[in-house]
Amino acid sequence: MFNKIAFIGAGSMAEAIMTGILAKGFLQADQIWVTNKENKERLERLKNVYHVRCSTDKEQIVQGADVIILSMKPKDITEAIEGIKKHVTDEQIVVSVLAGVSTGYISEQLEKNCPVVRAMPNTSATIGYSATAIAGGKQAGQEHIRLVETLFQTIGTTTVVEEEDDLHTITGLSGSGPAYIYYFVEAMEDAAAEAGLKPEIAKELIIQTLVGAAEMLKNSDEQPSALREKITSPGGTTQAGLETLEKYKYQEALMACIKQAAARSIELGSPYQAKNDANKLK
Numbered sequence: 604m605f606n607k608i609a610f611i612g613a614g615s616m617a618e619a620i621m622t623g624i625l626a627k628g629f630l631q632a633d634q635i636w637v638t639n640k641e642n643k644e645r646l647e648r649l650k651n652v653y654h655v656r657c658s659t660d661k662e663q664i665v666q667g668a669d670v671i672i673l674s675m676k677p678k679d680i681t682e683a684i685e686g687i688k689k690h691v692t693d694e695q696i697v698v699s700v701l702a703g704v705s706t707g708y709i710s711e712q713l714e715k716n717c718p719v720v721r722a723m724p725n726t727s728a729t730i731g732y733s734a735t736a737i738a739g740g741k742q743a744g745q746e747h748i749r750l751v752e753t754l755f756q757t758i759g760t761t762t763v764v765e766e767e768d769d770l771h772t773i774t775g776l777s778g779s780g781p782a783y784i785y786y787f788v789e790a791m792e793d794a795a796a797e798a799g800l801k802p803e804i805a806k807e808l809i810i811q812t813l814v815g816a817a818e819m820l821k822n823s824d825e826q827p828s829a830l831r832e833k834i835t836s837p838g839g840t841t842q843a844g845l846e847t848l849e850k851y852k853y854q855e856a857l858m859a860c861i862k863q864a865a866a867r868s869i870e871l872g873s874p875y876q877a878k879n880d881a882n883k884l885k
């Protein structure tokens with residue numbers, strides 16, 4: 604399906620995606636080409652660990668790639684596109700995993716008619732468990748979106764959204780989401796340690812509790828609130844715990860967290876809106 608994929612940006616997200624692709628055998632290592640801004644040591648490491656092709660020669664990276672994955676920070680998008688645009692053709696699919704930046708801006712900077720697709724994965728891609736949301740830009744047809752879905756399905760699930768602007772909320776929800784879970788686990792570990800539990804015992808119990816709750820959410824027809832109520836015996840331990848969370852406004856804090864992350868996505872993308880962007884922020 605794809606003969607060559609080019610990553611422009613060689614950071615943690617690019618690494619997570621390429622790890623997933625390689626683990627699934629979707630592409631061979633020598634079909635994955637990677638470049639970054641100027642960190643040759645980092646490219647050398649990726650080459651040694653994953654046996655992918657690394658180069659600082661942008662033409663060599665981009666030429667003949669079926670898909671070009673933009674995976675730099677939003678602030679670097681303009682310079683990165685400047686570095687590759689003369690090598691990009693209308694036949695290539697450009698995929699951006701950048702928070703906030705619109706497909707319209709990317710098309711405008713590329714000065715090409717190639718399809719641009721925006722994807723928001725998360726780092727669980729590393730083990731094939733990303734929840735990736737995808738939205739097509741103006742030049743992207745259903746066939747391009749489907750091809751991009753096929754690619755991202757190697758690193759987890761894909762969900763196509765009609766409204767590109769929904770990706771801001773999604774970034775705050777599932778793009779950043781794993782970090783909130785890890786933060787939550789840090790607190791559980793600290794609480795266990797303070798109470799004198801051995802870290803390895805606590806870790807095993809915490810992880811299985813998370814996996815079990817996730818599987819319940821996935822497999823049960825019941826709402827999260829109903830599942831919660833089943834655990835909460837009147838006057839019991841769970842009630843005591845939940846009341847404490849309520850006292851600390853836990854739900855309010857989490858909702859504010861997701862809203863703030865989404866607002867930050869809008870903010871990060873705001874310098875990079877296309878002049879004539881149908882997807883311009885309302």
Ligand SMILES: NC(=O)C1=CN([C@@H]2O[C@H](COP(=O)(O)OP(=O)(O)OC[C@H]3O[C@@H](n4cnc5c(N)ncnc54)[C@H](O)[C@@H]3O)[C@@H](O)[C@H]2O)C=CC1
Pocket residue numbers: 611612613614615616617638639640641642674675676677679682683684686700701702723724725726778779
């Ligand atoms: N880390 C995460 O969990 C997620 C990140 N993202 C998005 O992925 C993107 C990358 O994030 P990370 O991998 O965490 O960042 P990172 O800082 O680890 O990596 C960024 C990479 O871009 C390269 N770069 C910078 N300027 C460049 C240029 N002009 N030409 C070529 N390469 C250039 C850097 O050298 C570096 O290799 C961001 O836009 C972020 O919004 C999306 C979903 C999840």
Ligand SMILES: O=C(O)[C@@H]1CCC=N1
Pocket residue numbers: 702774778779
């Ligand atoms: O923190 C960030 O900006 C990126 C986007 C989603 C996850 N990490």
